[in-house]
Amino acid sequence: MRIAIDAMGGDFGPRVIVRGCFEALKRDASLSLLLFGSRASLDEAFDALPRAMAPLRERISLRYVERSFSSAELPSHALRGRYLSDHDASSLHASIRAVERGEAMGCVSAGDTGALMAVARHCLGMLEGIVRPAISSAIPTIGERPCYVLDLGANVDCQPRHLLQFARMGAEMVSVVDGIERPRVALLNIGSETRKGSRLVRETDALLRALDAPRFDYQGFVEGDGIYAGSIDVIVCDGFVGNVALKTSEGLAKMLGRKLQVTFEANWRTRLVSFLARPALSRFRREIDPVRYNGASLLGLSATVVKSHGGADALGFSYAISRAVTEVSGRLPARLAEGLAK
Amino acid sequence: MRIAIDAMGGDFGPRVIVRGCFEALKRDASLSLLLFGSRASLDEAFDALPRAMAPLRERISLRYVERSFSSAELPSHALRGRYLSDHDASSLHASIRAVERGEAMGCVSAGDTGALMAVARHCLGMLEGIVRPAISSAIPTIGERPCYVLDLGANVDCQPRHLLQFARMGAEMVSVVDGIERPRVALLNIGSETRKGSRLVRETDALLRALDAPRFDYQGFVEGDGIYAGSIDVIVCDGFVGNVALKTSEGLAKMLGRKLQVTFEANWRTRLVSFLARPALSRFRREIDPVRYNGASLLGLSATVVKSHGGADALGFSYAISRAVTEVSGRLPARLAEGLAK
Numbered sequence: 001m002r003i004a005i006d007a008m009g010g011d012f013g014p015r016v017i018v019r020g021c022f023e024a025l026k027r028d029a030s031l032s033l034l035l036f037g038s039r040a041s042l043d044e045a046f047d048a049l050p051r052a053m054a055p056l057r058e059r060i061s062l063r064y065v066e067r068s069f070s071s072a073e074l075p076s077h078a079l080r081g082r083y084l085s086d087h088d089a090s091s092l093h094a095s096i097r098a099v100e101r102g103e104a105m106g107c108v109s110a111g112d113t114g115a116l117m118a119v120a121r122h123c124l125g126m127l128e129g130i131v132r133p134a135i136s137s138a139i140p141t142i143g144e145r146p147c148y149v150l151d152l153g154a155n156v157d158c159q160p161r162h163l164l165q166f167a168r169m170g171a172e173m174v175s176v177v178d179g180i181e182r183p184r185v186a187l188l189n190i191g192s193e194t195r196k197g198s199r200l201v202r203e204t205d206a207l208l209r210a211l212d213a214p215r216f217d218y219q220g221f222v223e224g225d226g227i228y229a230g231s232i233d234v235i236v237c238d239g240f241v242g243n244v245a246l247k248t249s250e251g252l253a254k255m256l257g258r259k260l261q262v263t264f265e266a267n268w269r270t271r272l273v274s275f276l277a278r279p280a281l282s283r284f285r286r287e288i289d290p291v292r293y294n295g296a297s298l299l300g301l302s303a304t305v306v307k308s309h310g311g312a313d314a315l316g317f318s319y320a321i322s323r324a325v326t327e328v329s330g331r332l333p334a335r336l337a338e339g340l341a342k
Numbered sequence: 343m344r345i346a347i348d349a350m351g352g353d354f355g356p357r358v359i360v361r362g363c364f365e366a367l368k369r370d371a372s373l374s375l376l377l378f379g380s381r382a383s384l385d386e387a388f389d390a391l392p393r394a395m396a397p398l399r400e401r402i403s404l405r406y407v408e409r410s411f412s413s414a415e416l417p418s419h420a421l422r423g424r425y426l427s428d429h430d431a432s433s434l435h436a437s438i439r440a441v442e443r444g445e446a447m448g449c450v451s452a453g454d455t456g457a458l459m460a461v462a463r464h465c466l467g468m469l470e471g472i473v474r475p476a477i478s479s480a481i482p483t484i485g486e487r488p489c490y491v492l493d494l495g496a497n498v499d500c501q502p503r504h505l506l507q508f509a510r511m512g513a514e515m516v517s518v519v520d521g522i523e524r525p526r527v528a529l530l531n532i533g534s535e536t537r538k539g540s541r542l543v544r545e546t547d548a549l550l551r552a553l554d555a556p557r558f559d560y561q562g563f564v565e566g567d568g569i570y571a572g573s574i575d576v577i578v579c580d581g582f583v584g585n586v587a588l589k590t591s592e593g594l595a596k597m598l599g600r601k602l603q604v605t606f607e608a609n610w611r612t613r614l615v616s617f618l619a620r621p622a623l624s625r626f627r628r629e630i631d632p633v634r635y636n637g638a639s640l641l642g643l644s645a646t647v648v649k650s651h652g653g654a655d656a657l658g659f660s661y662a663i664s665r666a667v668t669e670v671s672g673r674l675p676a677r678l679a680e681g682l683a684k
């Protein structure tokens with residue numbers, strides 16, 4: 001099992017990504033990685049690693065790529081290097097081409113989502129019958145299982161048949177990756193009654209209800225709070241709405257975390273309590289930490305590509321690699337194609 | 343200052359609403375209220391009040407209305423009573439008609455948002471020049487000031503000129519109600535670069551940039567996390583997106599609250615810590631509690647109508663009444679009309 005890694009993306013640079021690679025290698029003895037990044041920054045990142053990790057080093061191959069893609073560029077610019085050699089392409093581009101050529105079975109990048117999607121579509125192509133690729137990520141819920149939301153930003157303006165495919169792709173993914181037989185699927189709306197919502201969701205609702213023996217359990221509409229309620233496995237929406245829901249959640253979680261910290265730092269009494277509460281609070285943080293679910297799947301491509309959150313730490317990046325491994329082992333792209341052909 | 347109250351709306355019924363009325367009367371000595379509800383439930387609600395509140399009773403007038411509007415009905419059904427006497431109309435309808443006839447200066451209801459908007463538009467009419475009314479609510483942020491988001495669900499399918507008016511109405515409201523001279527206004531999008539997002543937001547962005555000497559400071563695009571960042575006073579979006587952002591936040595906050603509780607109830611050690619942390623945690627809860635900001639404004643109508651959250655408790659409902667008082671005292675509808683005529 002070999003995964004290609006774009007070592008240059010993300011907010012914290014190659015040091016954090018390389019550290020994340022070692023975390024993933026530590027967890028999975030059958031894994032090997034192919035890293036793409038500039039010689040200077042990869043050398044520096046490897047030098048910074050603790051000695052104990054040296055034995056894992058032999059399962060990493062390096063490819064030096066001096067150009068990295070900046071999110072200030074247009075995603076279409078990422079395609080300019082398409083006829084260039086790997087040496088002149090960006091690390092994002094080169095790591096996807098490694099999948100194209102069969103040197104790796106999947107790819108993980110923390111780079112710009114738009115560029116990643118554009119290059120992946122161009123180099124790897126779409127599965128037959130899929131009109132639009134979608135981005136999906138698992139989100140922690142009050143229940144035991146996470147909720148997958150798609151699309152999270154690949155498709156800004158959608159039509160009902162696109163949302164229908166997202167529902168089918170999402171359900172298929174949850175079946176393959178999480179082993180859930182008849183996933184519960186719902187449409188994100190601003191009310192649960194049939195007459196509510198935009199034309200897009202009402203027309204999609206009609207399409208979903210008309211499906212003959214779908215491989216999932218369609219539950220109708222849910223409102224935004226349904227994402228966290230733990231009663232739905234896959235929630236479908238257009239990429240604009242999904243992205244806003246995700247980013248709003250990130251903003252709220254950050255605000256609550258900071259306010260909680262300020263509360264406990266108010267005086268010596270609360271600081272003492274905070275000290276005593278530390279084990280409980282860190283267990284709480286671990287449980288709600290979206291890092292556990294880091295790694296958004298680019299669904300509908302002919303091969304596995306996972307996007308890590310730009311702000312992910314090493315552990316978070318390692319989970320994105322594990323996500324890619326799970327999808328490759330489960331032959332997710334092939335099974336999506338089979339499932340959708342039915 | 344007299345406000346009409348629909349005493350029958352909301353998840354917890356007239357008891358909680360009547361209690362909220364007394365809370366508002368206690369805070370504001372110049373306030374009087376006109377309550378609409380069924381005789382039996384109002385009588386029961388008044389009987390349940392503590393004796394200490396009896397002196398406030400004289401600032402409340404009652405009007406018995408036996409019909410209440412159920413959210414299972416279509417909002418358009420709410421209009422059926424339009425030619426009927428108050429006695430046959432629903433409490434929601436009757437309380438808005440009190441504003442229409444000048445018996446009250448504004449109205450508060452925790453009833454169905456769609457019905458409230460439909461009846462209010464029909465009875466009170468729109469301000470001149472306003473194409474679409476919008477629902478706006480303040481949301482707590484990491485900063486000192488809240489952020490107002492609009493629209494939160496009145497308009498599912500919007501055009502750029504609608505969002506432009508929402509921006510102007512929101513800015514005017516923040517100026518009048520919160521006394522902020524040049525409010526910072528932004529458009530909700532899925533990226534901050536100009537090329538990102540749907541056609542709707544890109545075209546609205548162009549309209550906003552082309553405004554001649556606007557009475558606000560247009561800051562361009564923000565992503566969902568910008569709602570909580572404390573750097574924007576008014577965030578504009580269509581009602582579908584705004585509603586999803588709001589409901590998603592509610593769901594996340596609820597999940598985090600429950601998980602925190604479970605964490606602290608895990609064993610005797612954490613229960614002890616939880617006991618010690620209680621004062622700090624309740625201060626934290628108070629600070630982030632959206633109840634402080636309960637009361638969504640229906641902007642663009644010729645008079646003040648405030649929608650209380652259905653799940654608001656008595657204190658929350660009292661804040662919705664205070665919101666209505668503030669808008670009436672600030673002559674918000676008139677000043678919106680003046681501001682938008684310029």
